[in-house]
Amino acid sequence: MRQFLLYIVIVLAGLLFISRLFYLQIYNPNSNNLFEDNAIRKVYDYPKRGFVFDRNGQLLVSNQPSYDVMVIPREVKPLDTLEFCSLLKIDKQAFKDKFEKAYSYSPRLPSVFIPQLSKADYAVLQEKMRKFEGFYIQKRSLRHYQTTIGANVLGSISEVTPGDIAKDPYYKRGDLKGKEGVEASYEDILRGVKGIKFIQKDRFNRNIGPYKDGIYDTIPEQGKDITITIDADLQAYGELLMENKRGGVIALEPSSGEILAMIAAPTFDPNLLVGRERTKNYYKLSIDTIAKPLFNRSIQGVYEPGSPFKLMNALIALQEGVITPQEIVTCSGGYRYGGRIMGCHCAYGTRNNMVGGIMHSCNAYFATAYRKILDKNGNASDGINKWSAHAKSFGLGNFLNNDLHVGQKGRIPDRDYYKHVYPNTFYSTYTISNAIGQGEVATTPIQLANMVAAIANRGYYYTPHIIKKIEGQDIPENFTTPKHTTIDKANFEPVIEGMLQVYKQGTASALQVKDIEICGKTGTVENFIKIDSVRTQLTDHSIFVAFAPKDNPKIALAVFVENGYWGSRFAGRVASLLIEKHIKGTITRTDLEDWLLKHTLEPEYAKPYSGEAFGINRNAVVEEVSPEEYKALKKQLAKLNNKNINAPKHAQTF
């Protein structure tokens, strides 16, 4: 027995060690992945980010170099602090604080000492840099906006968050990524692919040479330039018209689905989100929870569409054959149903056919049409589902599957939607508000613009999109394939005739533009907010949709101006001007232009927060801007007009 003790112990020890090895190396091994190996430093080589051009080749976004002063605290030798501080424009205390901060981060690793020097400071400093050992200048690339417009279109880039890194392992700490607008939706194309160098480091974090002579290293792939569908001049003009208002405007080219302008008001200068001040400015914009400048109302704002939706009901009624264009509906100053009445501004006894109904926006006419659609087979449940399907074929009630970074579904109700309110019986009158685009119907400006584009095209639309060209690559097929609605081509003509008459003699007759046949529809939508949990009505939203010219349409648009009262007051003016601008290039209706620049809704927006009682609609007066501001806006307008004449359209700056 004694002889075997050591034998046994030796064999047991061997087995113990092998099981421990099994545990460490096979059962629970450390990753062999170079990216997770903290003995290998990954150094990235960032490619040039792609430029963004507008549809006319005007450069909107490029890159600019930025210079950071870096420090490696351990390598700093005694220096002339006074001179250094004066070069960097900081005081001695700031120098000490920054140095200590860098030291506590790591004495051996580089830290940013002063971020993003101005070019002038850089020029001076560069000469003297070698005198300050341990400090050096690192070049980085920032976005350079060549324009002050389109913040909501272009978006911006910022450092990735831990969430971004978790979602896509391409991103590493400190990488920049598109956060909004086309920067976000075309991130993969714009950013290119960064190159990488693997460097072996030692336990003091010092580089000791390329890992395996660099056989795994890759070179960067340049980002591609993109051309977007936006017309920068039209966008700039629209943004100017929307000054001092809140709302959203979308202008589309019906024949292609290209977004000509996407205006969100209020907006801001995209340059605010570049460089040293980005964080501060972003915070300022994000805490304005009343005006919400970061909220893209043109694609995220969900509104009841109001009267423009009557066009949809007219189309469905025709398609379902429940009404003919000639059929007369007599309005008794409202529509009576089940002991209730839906008011209308028609005089008592007005007789409207379809064109008249659209032209005068007669509520009774469309209530009648709506009921006929729903009650066609004597079953309102089937009726509303059919109605809903027609409306959805125009891209309403769902995401448009476009290339915009954000969006909203809006809402087109069907029978299921009403299930919990009306579990058993369901009559067409229950949802009568849908007849006039209120009630449960909700759309975003881009959806409504798309609906108008489909009407302009007499039955089909192209998915609205913002990409026009990608360097060396086709745009997605989805954007070049027409989407057909469920309405026959012939049924569009009476509706379009009605829209034409809106301009000729109806609710928008004051907005006519010489030589252009515009088809439009006004909308005025009641809206409410809660003030101290009391439901309070505010001045109606001003809504307008239009396309032009009637034949061979070049532009279709939807304009929402919050609390602008009636449709042709604010939204209609904006629509007419944008149409004229797009088609003619110059403005003849400068009276409309002047009126818009002169009037502000800011006091209107301030009312609910004033804590005082206030009047709405006809009891509210639209106020004018101060003479100084008016002058400033006029100056801006002159600058725009000037630029249009002088600026070479294909200027490229690098």
Next chain:
Amino acid sequence: MLRNTHRHFKFDWITIILFLLLAGFGWINIISASHVGEEINYFDFSQSYGKQLIFIFLTFILIILLLAIDAKFYERFSSVIYIISMLSLMGLFLFGKNVNGATSWYGIGGMTIQPSEFAKTATALAVAKFVSDLNTNIKNFKDQIQVFIIILIPAVLVLLQNDTGSTIVYGAFFFVLYREGLPKYYLNIGISLIVISILSLKFGGLVTSIVAALLILGYYLLIKRKSNVFLLILIFLISAGISFGIKFFYNALLQPHQKDRISLWLRLEKDPDKLEQMKKTFAYNLNESEKAISSGGFTGRGFMEGTRTTGKFVPEQHTDYIFSTVGEEWGFLGSSMVIIVFVLLLLRILHLAEIQKSQFSRIYGYSVASIIFVHFFINIGMVMGLIPTIGIPLPLFSYGGSGLWAFTILIFIFIKLDSNRINEW
């Protein structure tokens, strides 16, 4: 006749081949662990791997010398060798050079020699000589004391030089003495002491005492009803005493760094901040070496491909932590092979020892196996985090001339003794 027939085969070639395998593979890993940059000049003698190559070369000369000396010399002069060796250890107090807190080196010219490495061989010879003496009976208490003194002298000397690791190695002689007839209660007491110490440090004196009481009661009731009750009670009292007293020993006698190592090993430290602190300081080595081994996976990253080895993430990797290089670059396959080769070498030496006809040779061979085993167990166990950190080299693998030569001498004296077995009729 016989002698002539076996002339060329009289040395045990299996042991020699295993020895060469380990030393050769050790050198390959020293290259990985100590090279700087991509260029390797194997004969660059300013580098550790270059120096080690010289040490290995000199080892062959040493081997020839060792095998040339008459086998009888080692037995006859064992006492003299022992005395010289002890004197060299004592001389360290006067002329020693302090490296890493231990005064274990003589500096001669640019070289350093660590006499404690050689003292193990000397002690093995002395123990073999003493125990194999016809007048010695290891069952005899007086003789036990004498042999303990032989072992304790070098053990205490190296302890005084602050080389705790080497002191523990002298525990290896327990296996030798036990094999030669040391009463069984030494084994029982030894195991009990270790178990009681660990249990009471981890779970406290009370729990340990209760466990001891239950075990003793169980032994009495189930195994041996006739045993002496008073003796059992005495054993219990001593166990309980140790259970409660170990904390005092732990706090009063151990140095702070030793306490830290034990508390980390037994996971006594619960404060996460303190643990984090430990990971950055003394546990850094252990942490990094485990990571390096772990990153080797099944097949390893390949020779000189280990990123942690190349980046020198594991301090002392070419000496005490050499096995982490094996783990990272050769993976599970390579590391298991190293362990298997060590086990084979140990079993081979044990086997040879058992078939010796001379008691001196047998005891010496047993000592060789025991000493190498303790080194092997403590070193690899430490590198893989199985036992507390104790700094002793991995035989034949770790960088260093003294260690390599000491183990060469240890092993080849035995190979010489073994080759002489045939003549000892």
